[in-house]
Amino acid sequence: MKDLPKIYNSKSFEDKIYLKWEESGFFNPDNLPERNKKSFTISLPPPNVTGQLHLGHAAMLAYQDTMTRYHRLIGDKTLWLPGMDHAAIATQSVVEKKLNKKKKTRHDLGREKFLKEVNNFAEDSKKTIRNQIKKMGSSLDWSREHFTLDEDLSIAVKTVFKKMYDDGLIYKGDRVVNWCPTCQSTLADDEVEYVEKKAPFYYFKYGPVIIGTARPETKFSDKVIIVHPKDKRYKDIIGKEFNVEWIEGKIKAKVIADIIADMEIGTGAMTITPAHSMVDFELAQKYDLKVEKIIDKDGKLTSAAGSMAGLDVEKARKKVVEILDKKGLVHEIDNNYTHNLSICYRCSTPIEPLPSKQWFVDVNKKVPGRNKSLKQLASEVVESGEIKMIPNRFNKTYFQWMDNLRDWCISRQIWYGHRIPVWYKEPIEITYFVHGTTPDNEKSIATGLNDVSLSELGIKQSKELKKTLKDKKFDVIITSDLKRATESANYAFGKDYITDKRLREINYGDMTGKSSKEVYDLKKETINEPYPNGESHKNVEKRMRDLIDDISKKYKGKKIAIIAHQATQQALDVILKGKTWKQAFDEDWRNTKAWQPGWKYKIETDDETYVGLETPKGKDWIQDEDTLDTWFSSSLWTFSTLGWPEKTNDLKTFHPTQVMETGYDILFFWVARMIIMSTYVLEEIPFHNVYLHGLIRDKEGKKMSKSLGNGIDPLEMIDKYGADALRLSMIVGSTPGNDLRLYEEKIQGYRNFINKLWNISRYILTTVKKVEQIKKEDLEPQTMADYWILNQLNNIIDNTTDNLENFKFSQAGEELYEFTWNKLANWYIEIAKIEGNKDKILLYILEKLLILWHPMCPFISEVIWEQFNSKELLIISNWPNKLKLKEKEVKEFDLIQEIISAIRNARAEHKANTKKTYSCSISTKNQKLIEDNKEIIEKLGKVKITPKSPGIKLNVNNVDIILDINESPEVKKNKEKSIINLERYIGIQENKLKNKSFSKNAPPDVILKEEEKLKQAKVELEKLTS
């Protein structure tokens, strides 16, 4: 006799049991007893290290653990591999938010310190999550745990990047990104929020058409009109060029026909602004148009905006409209237009779409040697059925997405993540000095090519320059070959300089020697046209470009000093800083009265890049500042965690994995990318099956979230009801791909079941003479009920196996639940109390039942299992097999149950006294059957069987029952109702069977079945009416 508490207290067992499992080492497949050669692997979708476990995680853990435990029980070499994801953007922004509270930004800390901070946070978060995962009972092999930012995964990431780069599948290109001028950072699409805002919508006259826009300030360099090729209104102007009066005077505009133009919207004609709209950018690439930035990173207008350069967006908009209005080009202003404004999720600043350099994975280019693109490779494996999606309908979604897939932008302007393994030669730094003062300068005469020496003042200035430059070192010093430059260089830097003719001052031609004022007045006119018999500023720009080209080839990563003249310095402003000549004149250093600021210029040397695993040798290399998209590293998850690129045993044994179980919401983000990467890198699929679960919602069907306050905390639920109950509440009643509503009462319900299971076990274990494991040879079933229940056990073994093999977890749970509570507890145990002497069968069933339940309810099953004092743990016991039984006895017992139910039913309906035992007669062809089960019927039906009894007549399956109770008037009504129903049904059946096309077309077994149904109904009707 055992002594067990009445109520199962999950809290007092779960942690201990988990520890026992962990200590056994059986979560690690290397320690499992060898039974099958077959392996079974699931890679845990790594939770983000941003914080806490939520119900979605809990559900995913429940499904995966169910599969894992089942496969361990059937003897597979089973691995469930845990890990976590660094979730770059999400994690970084959590830490940044914390910093913001202290009024700091990441830039205040610097890259290194900030990363330290993030890493600390991630480590803490990992610990929390790990514990939470364990609370769910997850049988994960912790010895193989990985983090997407681990050193070995980093090697995998870099190796793949290099492979793709070498295969020409990764390239650097321009793309319009979401830029927040306040945060000074790009935003991912999901970081952009939308607000509806009323803003004026303008219609302008633009040459032959009228265009609409909400953003006039971006329209400076629009030179292309797009209309729909089928638009009759514009048929005549397609392909033509027009001189259009526009913001800064006349420009030439070309008309192009493209179906992208929507005839319905506005006037059906539009101009395009390549640099500030994603769509326009693509159009620009299609038609090879110039991409000119109008707005800079600070949200101000660039030099391309001419006179409005430097203004911020809002002001510029007003001004542009003003100008156009003055020119009579405003057609209409719609002040009631609601604009869908995109803003930054952090600071709510309107987002500026800006072009910038990003890294891309080319999904359409053929992979060398395979003659197929990444896209094609990834589509094929699903098309062929090599990868199976559950539910199947996601195939469609997958193909649709794949077909429309564009190149994958993999670079992110954040710090936390895998740094892009690309190195550039350091940029060339130019510090520019103008030569010291000459006598000409003092007289304010234009010197030009006249080769004059420095004045006293000039010499002094140069010597002073030397002092201020004491600490600075330059690799190369280049000067103009005119004396005033070389002399300055000599004083300031010594003799080690190179001269270059291209650095000479502009040739003023006939204006040489004239007063500076006269020359100044001519300046703007000499941008494109030369001074009389002299040179144009464009020409200076040309020779300077030439020089810069040479420098950038020769002096990569060097620091260079240039000593030359005024016009050449302005040319550098134009070439390297993107100024217009006009701006360069306006911002002349002479106007500021500053002497020798030492202008700084940078020449980027992108063309020389190195891609590899480590920093290349040599001093001048610097690594790309950007990091990789999180999904780049997680797309390698199934194999990078198994040791790839090494050809490890693990990789051979456990890859491809069997199942990828995850939410349908990340089918694209993650699942699709894993397929792309695995088929490309390993030339094999990452997994055979994709099981997609739905989202967990609250009772009203709303998404659970902290802000709504409708979230259920899984830990709290485990604390209150136990992990097993929580698991069941998410397994039963959920189907793949469909959302699941969860609420506390539901979990409570399954807690009740767990307690029921506990009490079934308690009853069996405390009433049997000896608790032991029973071999099937020793079973000795005797009565009909014994055969029946063992047969039911056979069925449930079959069905559970089938259900789990086919991912029908809900079904498995439901059927087992029914077997346990109804068949076993409510019928068989009650019968066992009557018939007695069933120790062996009860113990046998209990043992098998625990194994069957174990995948879904690991804790309680293991706790009860301990009572058997078995040498081995339940987690590695053997999945049960069916028994061989005599079929004959089994079916007849159903009839006994029906008789009992009919009696119970009649008692309840007629409101008979439940305490009283009534007399009852039962007559059937097989009277022996009744005799054999007399006691069961009497006790469970609370009747006394006599040969002849008065009372009401009942009938089940040709068995006549007369029960000695008084008929209640309500039942008469029910009876009438039943008669009407039956008559109607009989009518339907008869018509069906008479119908010739039915007998012609329906399969014979169906016809037989229908005939049988009709017969039954007729018999029943007869009993009711007699």
Added chain:
RNA sequence: GGGUGUAUAGCUCAGUUGGUUAGAGCGCCACGUUGACAUCGUGGAGGUCAGAGGUUCAAAUCCUCUUACACCCACCA
């Protein structure tokens, strides 16, 4: 605009390839229960399977359309 799903009892959901007089759990109602379990037992009521058409001998199930809701993608000059 393109796509995908969902709609079945008061609630939450099952319902394989068409062959049901349409199921479960919870809730509700009635009756009961001093020993495995009140976290229990027995029984019951409750449904035009969203609507309309069609295919078929036969439709909750297949097709078309409509309605409502949810989600994904694209776009918003």
